[in-house]
Structure formats: C-alpha cells, structure tokens
Amino acid sequence: MPNTKEEISSLRGVGPYTAGAILSIAYQRAEPAVDGNVMRVLSRVLLIDLDIAKASTRKVFENILYELIDKADPSGFNQGLMELGALICTPTSPGCLICPVREVCRAFEAGKQDELPVKSKKKKPQAKELAATIIENELGEVLIEKRPEKGLLARLWQFPMVEALRKEQPAVIKEEFANYDFSLEIDEKVQEVEHVFSHLKWTIDVYEGHTKERPSYTEESRWVKIEQLEDYAFPVSHQKIIEGLKKRKQEGV
Numbered sequence: 339m340p341n342t343k344e345e346i347s348s349l350r351g352v353g354p355y356t357a358g359a360i361l362s363i364a365y366q367r368a369e370p371a372v373d374g375n376v377m378r379v380l381s382r383v384l385l386i387d388l389d390i391a392k393a394s395t396r397k398v399f400e401n402i403l404y405e406l407i408d409k410a411d412p413s414g415f416n417q418g419l420m421e422l423g424a425l426i427c428t429p430t431s432p433g434c435l436i437c438p439v440r441e442v443c444r445a446f447e448a449g450k451q452d453e454l455p456v457k458s459k460k461k462k463p464q465a466k467e468l469a470a471t472i473i474e475n476e477l478g479e480v481l482i483e484k485r486p487e488k489g490l491l492a493r494l495w496q497f498p499m500v501e502a503l504r505k506e507q508p509a510v511i512k513e514e515f516a517n518y519d520f521s522l523e524i525d526e527k528v529q530e531v532e533h534v535f536s537h538l539k540w541t542i543d544v545y546e547g548h549t550k551e552r553p554s555y556t557e558e559s560r561w562v563k564i565e566q567l568e569d570y571a572f573p574v575s576h577q578k579i580i581e582g583l584k585k586r587k588q589e590g591v
Contacts, residue, residue, distance in 0.1 A: 341365045350493065350571055354400070362412040370403030371416045372396050375423025381455035382427060385444035391458045463539040469507040470499040470531075470576070472583055473522065473547040475561060480583075482570065483559040490535070495570040497579060498555070499542070507543055519553045529582040533575035544579050 339360065340346040346357045358371035370376075377390040377399050384402070388395040408415040426433040434446050445451040473481040482495050502510035508524055515522050529544035552561050562570070564587065567580050 339364070341367070343367075343369060354396070359416065362407075362416045366411075366413055368404070368407050368409045368412045370400045370407060371420070372399050372403065373420070375427075376403075376416075376419050378429065378455045379419055379423045379427045382432070382445035382451050383439060383443045385448060385450065385454070387454065387456050389458050390455045391460065460536065463534055463537055465539045465541065466501060467503055467507075468499055468501050468540055468542045469511055469545060470497045470542050470579060471511055471524070471545045471547050472497050472528075472579070473549055475549050475552055477552065477561075479552065479561040479563055480567070481555060481559060481561055482567070483556060490538075491573045493571075494573050494576075496572060496576045497544075498559075504543060507545070511545060511547075518555055520549055520555075521553070523548045528586065529579060531575050531578045531582075533573075533578075540575060542575055542579070544582065 340349070341361065341364075343357060343361060346352055346360060347354075352360075355371055355373045358369040361367040361369040362371060374390065377396065380386065380399055380402065381388070381390065386398075388398060390396075406415075422437075422439070426437050430452075432451055434440055434443070434451055437443065437446075440446055443451070445454050475481075481498060483498055485491050485494050485496060487493060498514070500507075500510055500514050511524055512522070525546045525548075527543050528546050531540075531542040531544060533540045533542070564583065572580065
C-alpha cells in the first residue's frame with residue numbers, strides 16, 4: 339500500500355477520506371480524514387454554518403484540520419474525531435454533558451448545537467433503466483468491456499450495458515450488437531439489480547445471450563472465463579451480476 343498522498347489517491351476507489359484515514363492511521367502521516375462525522379463535530383466545535391452537503395465545504399474542513407491535527411499522533415487525533423462524532427456528537431441529541439471538548443465548543447456555548455451542522459436536502463436520485471447482457475460463447479467465455487477513461491465508474495469493467503426502457507430492452511440490445519460481427523441469441527431476463535448513487539438510481543435488468551466462437555466487439559472489450567472475472571475490477575452493481583451468474587451455473591440453470 340502506498341504511503342504518499344499522491345500515490346494512494348491514484349488507486350481506484352480511494353477518495354480523500356480513505357486516503358487520509360490510511361495515511362494517518364497506518365503511516366502516522368499528518369493527513370486529515372474528513373467524513374460526515376468529522377464535519378459535524380467541527381461544525382459544532384468551531385461554530386461553522388457552511389453546508390456540509392457541498393463539496394467545497396469538505397475542502398474548508400480539510401484545510402482547518404491541517405492546522406489542528408496533532409503532528410505527533412495524527413492516528414489518535416483522527417480516530418478520536420471519528421469516535422467523538424459516532425458516540426457523543428451525534429446527529430440528533432448530542433451528548434454535550436459528557437463531551438470531553440464541551441468547554442471549547444462554540445456551538446454549545448451559543449446554544450446552537452442542535453442547529454448544526456447545516457446540511458441541505460439531497461435531490462431525489464434520477465432513475466435510469468438499463469440492460470446488461472451476459473454474452474457467453476461456445477468456449478465458455480463471457481464478454482466484458484471497460485468503461486470510459488473519465489466519468490462515472492471510470493475505467494472499471496462491466497458486462498455490455500445500454501440504457502433503455504424495460505419494454506424496449508430486447509430490441510435495443512439486438513440493435514446494439516447488430517453493428518458488430520455477432521450472431522447473437524438473447525434469452526429472457528434472468529436477474530434484476532438496483533444500485534443507488536448520490537444522484538442516480540440504476541435499475542439494471544440482466545439478460546443472457548449466446549454466440550459462437552469469439553466475435554470481435556470494441557477495442558475496450560475482451561472475452562474471459564467466468565472464473566477469471568475476479569481478476570478484473572467491477573463496480574458493485576456488476577459484482578452482483580457476477581454473483582447471480584455463478585449461482586445459476588452452480589444450480590445448472
């Protein structure tokens with residue numbers, strides 16, 4: 339595991355909070371680990387009324403923590419903040435009377451601990467209907483493709499997936515592969531997967547299809563054995579699809 343912010347932040351799935359937590363706890367680096375609990379504690383202790391739902395606010399708290407963090411024991415400092423937010427400085431009914439930092443808490447002094455942190459309501463996630471197709475060839479391989487270099491779930495692998503209304507999905511799938519060297523047979527839907535992002539809700543209907551040999555698809559795709567799928571990084575939604583596929587194989591369905 340890398341021990342510098344630049345290297346560890348380059349790993350897939352590692353955001354600012356995870357990077358800060360690992361660097362401070364594992365390597366004793368003076369790096370902040372800012373999550374919702376930490377922002378709530380600092381909002382109250384320092385009487386900050388910024389909206390913690392905004393990405394810009396997280397940066398403000400990170401900059402504050404670079405000044406406050408205990409350079410001699412960043413691990414204990416960060417874990418102490420996490421525990422304070424989880425056990426005492428809770429979202430509702432904070433335990434101010436037993437709080438170890440009550441005497442320096444500006445919100446408690448002002449009687450505003452129940453008003454903080456400020457957090458705007460999230461918009462309801464936009465619903466999207468998608469169709470993923472598990473295509474297996476005569477060699478027992480399935481087709482996977484890599485997502486684009488930028489954007490949502492960038493560079494992760496997935497089964498070929500298209501956005502389409504449920505009633506139109508079989509036709510859209512066939513149209514998608516009509517432009518390639520495929521003799522494709524599509525079966526009925528075999529699985530349904532839901533996954534909620536902060537701004538999106540995916541409902542993925544999963545179909546199975548069969549083709550001969552190893553027809554070409556896109557440059558960012560490849561044919562792999564089912565047992566090799568674990569060698570690739572898939573988003574959670576497609577990990578669920580893999581679990582369903584393996585279960586059906588075991589049951590002989």
